[in-house]
Amino acid sequence: MRGRDSTEPPASSDRRAAPISGGDVRPALVRDLFSAIQMMRLRGKEDVRTRGRVSALRQTLDQAARDLGRVRIVRSGPYVFVSGGRIRPLPEVRMAVQTLLADMERLGIGGFEWDTPAEANGIVAFLEAYPRLDDLLCVHRTRLHFEGGGDADRSPAVPIELLPGVRILPVLSGPASGGPTDADYRTEARRTFFRALAGARHLVRHFARQHVPELRKSRALVHGMIDSLVNEEYSLLGLAAIQNFDQYTFQHSVHVCVLSMVVGQGLGLPRRDLADLGVAALFHDIGKVGVPKGVLLKPGRLSSRDWSVMRSHPLAGARELILFGGASELAIKVMLVGAEHHLRFDGSGYPALGREWNQGLFARIVSAADCFDAMTASRVYVARPFTPDSVVRYMIENAGRLFDPDLLRLFVGKVGLFPVGSLVRLESGELALVIEPPRTSGEVVRPRVRLLSRRLDRWELGGDRTLAGGPGADPAYRIQAGCHPGDHGVDVDSILAEVYLEAG
Ligand SMILES: [Fe+2]
Ligand SMILES: [Fe+2]
Secondary structure: OOOOOOOOOOHHHOHHHOOOHHHOHHHHHHHHHHHHHHHHHHHOOOOHHHHHHHHHHHHHHHHHHHHHOOEEEEEEOOEEEEOOEEOOOOHHHHHHHHHHHHHHHHHOOOEEEEOOOOOHHHHHHHHHHHHHHHHHHHHHHHHHHHHHOOOOOOOOOOOEEEEOOEEEEOOOOOOOOOOOOHHHHHHHHHHHHHHHHHHHHHHHHHHHHHOOOOHHHHHHHHHHHHHHHHHHHHHHHHHOOOOOOOOHHHHHHHHHHHHHHHHHHHOOOOHHHHHHHHHHHHOOOHHHHHOOHHHHOOOOOOOHHHHHHHOOHHHHHHHHHHHHOOOOHHHHHHHHHHHHOOEOOOOOEOOOOOOOOOOOHHHHHHHHHHHHHHHHHHHHOOOOOOOHHHHHHHHHHOEOOOEOHHHHHHHHHHHOOOOOOOEEEEOOOOEEEEEEOOOOHHHOOOOEEEEEEEEOOEEEEEEEEEOOOOOOOOHHHOEEEEEOHHHHOOOHHHHHHHHHHHOO
């Protein structure tokens, strides 16, 4: 029996050991969380009974991660859901469900999401802070209001990480009758992504014809993406790693938009700023509509004349936005990102604005996302393209010179050292393709992979595996090194398309 010790209270006051109907880990998680919160409040963290509850909760969280994937407890209407499954108010969990529901309502939050494998210290910190969450949230909102200039809304708009290993989720806006499942979130993320792609195509074409940047329309597009980012950041990052299904400019702008907003969300930007950042990222290359196709799509090396035309796109875009974008705050932000996205952190890059010119925060975010996507996209038109992991290495080597080192750390924490689309050799000797970024920034070498096995002259796809860390992890399932798909005849995009476009 998990975490049980001889000094625990008698069975009548300890419902933790009671069997849960159906062998489902979901109600067990609600029960163990509630029980641990109560014991921490009553006895404090040094008490052996509290330690027992912490250990039980930790094991249940890890079990839930194995059974269900992402571990979330959320409220929707009068119900509590654990990772997409509604908790029925059976007698053994009724009190826990009602109390958690009331707590979440009082705090104005949608729920909690845990990183797994769960760390005992993180659980203890969360349980200790639980009775003070109201104060912590209040401090967080006030800080956002003053520093970020954002809304001091009662409810968070994006997940916030007040404590290590657990995120506080916003209130779900969906219908109260059924909790969304991971598959629902994935489907929604895919829909949003393709809507954004179609939207970006329209925006670029419309701009090329009419010279009118439809900033308001694109803001609506980006808001849809923020909702998906909140629920399914991993799917959006996966979709943004696929390079071969649309014309470069549209998908590039959407990829840069996704990557920038993931970083912006990691920075804790309020929703309004996140939306502005997304719009600016969508429009960052709008000046390219004035670059002749012959230069834009030229295979091989560009001549020095071609380069000077290419290098005109940041200022050309900014100029058009000044002329036709209006003088709104958003238009100015978009214009600045357009002008500054090829500047480098040390003041180099183009256009030459002088070393004393400070590249703005949005442009620093967009330039990192832009460089990453442009270099990884080379796989569709270069014989031996850069691999995503080699691009990340290049960026790390140039932190502080080309890229803002703090933002880059955040970026790598999100995409991992082996981003989606990296081919890796595991210690087991198997080849695997990275299909999902790591779940936490502390696990940059532990993404989710799809195993590949050689069958005669072709590769067959095996199962998926999260390269977990921690003491119980299988050492054979660690990354030994990155490989080049060209050396092994692996078609990265077709595998990613199968994972993200065909699976339910
Ligand atoms: Fe550009
Ligand atoms: Fe770009």
